[in-house]
Amino acid sequence: MAEIENQECPMCHENKLLMIEQEYEIPFFGKCFIFSVNCAKCGYHQADVEAVDEKEPCKIEFEVSNPKEDFKIRVVKSSQATVKIPSLKMSVEPAVASNGYVTNIEGIFNRFKKILESERENSEEDDVKKKAKNLLKKMWKIECGDEKMKIIIEDPSGNSAIISDKVLISKLKVKK
Numbered sequence: 001m002a003e004i005e006n007q008e009c010p011m012c013h014e015n016k017l018l019m020i021e022q023e024y025e026i027p028f029f030g031k032c033f034i035f036s037v038n039c040a041k042c043g044y045h046q047a048d049v050e051a052v053d054e055k056e057p058c059k060i061e062f063e064v065s066n067p068k069e070d071f072k073i074r075v076v077k078s079s080q081a082t083v084k085i086p087s088l089k090m091s092v093e094p095a096v097a098s099n100g101y102v103t104n105i106e107g108i109f110n111r112f113k114k115i116l117e118s119e120r121e122n123s124e125e126d127d128v129k130k131k132a133k134n135l136l137k138k139m140w141k142i143e144c145g146d147e148k149m150k151i152i153i154e155d156p157s158g159n160s161a162i163i164s165d166k167v168l169i170s171k172l173k174v175k176k
C-alpha cells in the first residue's frame with residue numbers, strides 16, 4: 001500500500017488530499033489496483049479499480065438464488081461500469097464522479113436499497129414513493145430467498161468482475 005499525503009485537492013484547493021494506492025490479488029481475476037483520494041478539508045472522495053492485465057469490454061450476469069451464500073460473493077466494480085437489476089427496473093450508470101470499488105453482492109444490493117429508501121423517504125411525488133415502497137418489498141423477498149434476482153454489470157473497460165463460477169460472461173458491444 002502506498003500513501004501520498006498533503007496533495008492539492010481539486011475541489012477546495014487546500015493541500016489536504018490523501019492519495020492511497022492498494023494492490024489486490026483477486027482469484028480468477030488477477031491483480032488489480034485500487035486508487036482512492038480523500039480530502040481531509042472538504043470531504044472530496046474519488047476511487048477506482050484497475051486490473052493489471054488488459055481486459056476486454058464485458059457483460060457479466062449473475063443470478064442471486066441463495067442470498068446466504070451469494071451475498072458473500074466478491075464484486076469488482078470499476079468507475080465505468082453500469083450495474084443493472086432488471087427485476088427492479090433499476091440501473092446505476094457511470095457518472096462523472098462515479099467510483100470504482102471492491103465489494104460483494106450484498107454491497108451492490110444495499111446500494112440499490114439505499115436509493116429506494118431515500119426515494120421512499122424524500123420524494124415529493126406520491127407515485128414515486130409508492131413505487132419505491134413496492135420495490136423495497138421485492139428486495140426483502142430477495143433477501144429472504146423467496147425471489148431470485150439477476151445482477152448485470154456492463155463494463156466497456158473490462159475492469160469489473162463477479163468472482164463466482166456461476167457467473168455468465170459475454171463480450172460487451174461497445175456503442176460508438
Ligand SMILES: [Zn+2]
Nearest residue numbers: 009012039042
Ligand atoms: Zn478538498
